[in-house]
Amino acid sequence: MKKWIWMIGNNFDDDKYKKSFEKLKKLGISQVLLNSNEATLENLLPIATQMDIKIHRWLITLLKNDKEIIYKHHDWFTINRLGESSADKPQYVNYYKWLCPNNPEVQEYILKKVEALSRISEISGVHLDYIRYCDVILPRGIQPDYNLIQTEEKAQFDYCYCPHCREKFKNLTNIDPVDSTDPSKNKEWLQFRYNSITKLVNKIAVIARSNSKFISAAVFPTHMQKNVRQQWHRWDVDAVFPMMYHSFYNEDINWIEAETKRGVELLDNTALYSGLYIPSIKPQSLSKAEEKAKIGGAEGVSYFNFDALQNYKIKMSR
Numbered sequence: 158m159k160k161w162i163w164m165i166g167n168n169f170d171d172d173k174y175k176k177s178f179e180k181l182k183k184l185g186i187s188q189v190l191l192n193s194n195e196a197t198l199e200n201l202l203p204i205a206t207q208m209d210i211k212i213h214r215w216l217i218t219l220l221k222n223d224k225e226i227i228y229k230h231h232d233w234f235t236i237n238r239l240g241e242s243s244a245d246k247p248q249y250v251n252y253y254k255w256l257c258p259n260n261p262e263v264q265e266y267i268l269k270k271v272e273a274l275s276r277i278s279e280i281s282g283v284h285l286d287y288i289r290y291c292d293v294i295l296p297r298g299i300q301p302d303y304n305l306i307q308t309e310e311k312a313q314f315d316y317c318y319c320p321h322c323r324e325k326f327k328n329l330t331n332i333d334p335v336d337s338t339d340p341s342k343n344k345e346w347l348q349f350r351y352n353s354i355t356k357l358v359n360k361i362a363v364i365a366r367s368n369s370k371f372i373s374a375a376v377f378p379t380h381m382q383k384n385v386r387q388q389w390h391r392w393d394v395d396a397v398f399p400m401m402y403h404s405f406y407n408e409d410i411n412w413i414e415a416e417t418k419r420g421v422e423l424l425d426n427t428a429l430y431s432g433l434y435i436p437s438i439k440p441q442s443l444s445k446a447e448e449k450a451k452i453g454g455a456e457g458v459s460y461f462n463f464d465a466l467q468n469y470k471i472k473m474s475r
């Protein structure tokens with residue numbers, strides 16, 4: 158079982174990185190999905206290489222909270238079925254400002270970023286996160302946190318109805334999705350949005366692979382694919398990391414096995430690593446959760462995240 162970890166590493170100095178990597182190695186973790194600023198990345202890459210820790214750049218792909226981009230490129234952001242931009246009226250949380258995968262300028266922006274990243278020789282891979290649409294329906298276990306009961310696709314949470322998406326879909330089907338009485342029942346419209354993400358992922362994968370990088374993505378559990386428009390089993394990536402955050406779905410650890418199995422069954426040549434939500438797993442149950450992933454057929458697990466694992470004092474010192 159290969160072990161991975163999601164790690165947010167801003168403001169780490171060299172010594173903190175060395176110590177952190179030593180801890181990870183003791184736990185058998187050698188693959189780090191790292192989100193950090195550029196300066197931190199530059200500093201830590203030689204340390205990681207020396208310690209034989211593989212760094213995969215964890216990319217927040219379609220979520221954008223950059224004031225300059227919002228100001229200069231307001232039209233890059235997704236629009237819901239009420240005609241509201243996610244840049245102005247984000248759903249659920251104020252950082253839910255999403256770029257539209259069908260906007261050619263957005264694609265160019267993301268592909269350029271991946272190209273630059275892929276040229277860094279010490280980076281082992283590119284890991285895509287937030288490579289999807291805003292959740293039209295949230296995971297059932299967290300709906301109460303937002304005082305919501307979501308049983309159907311409501312216009313407010315349904316994206317994207319920007320001019321690019323409407324025109325592209327109209328060219329294919331002669332239907333403008335805003336004219337549809339209930340777009341949530343239109344299978345072609347759903348498939349169009351699945352394909353919009355798939356096409357972008359596959360373009361990114363070509364760039365990463367041409368630079369010999371491993372390409373992977375953090376994705377939602379199988380039953381959530383429709384809610385975030387993520388048909389991830391059709392993506393041309395080396396590995397998927399379904400976020401099997403059982404507590405988000407009011408499930409227990411046993412669910413990890415069944416969900417891993419469902420994911421593995423969908424895939425042909427893509428590896429699956431079960432994403433484990435550490436804050437909802439007691440230290441004494443961690444090995445059981447890993448076992449469930451293994452029985453389900455996963456090639457390994459990924460811990461979310463480093464900070465949560467830091468709280469596992471007993472585990473860390475074993």
Ligand SMILES: [Zn+2]
Nearest residue numbers: 257317319322
């Ligand atoms: Zn759009």
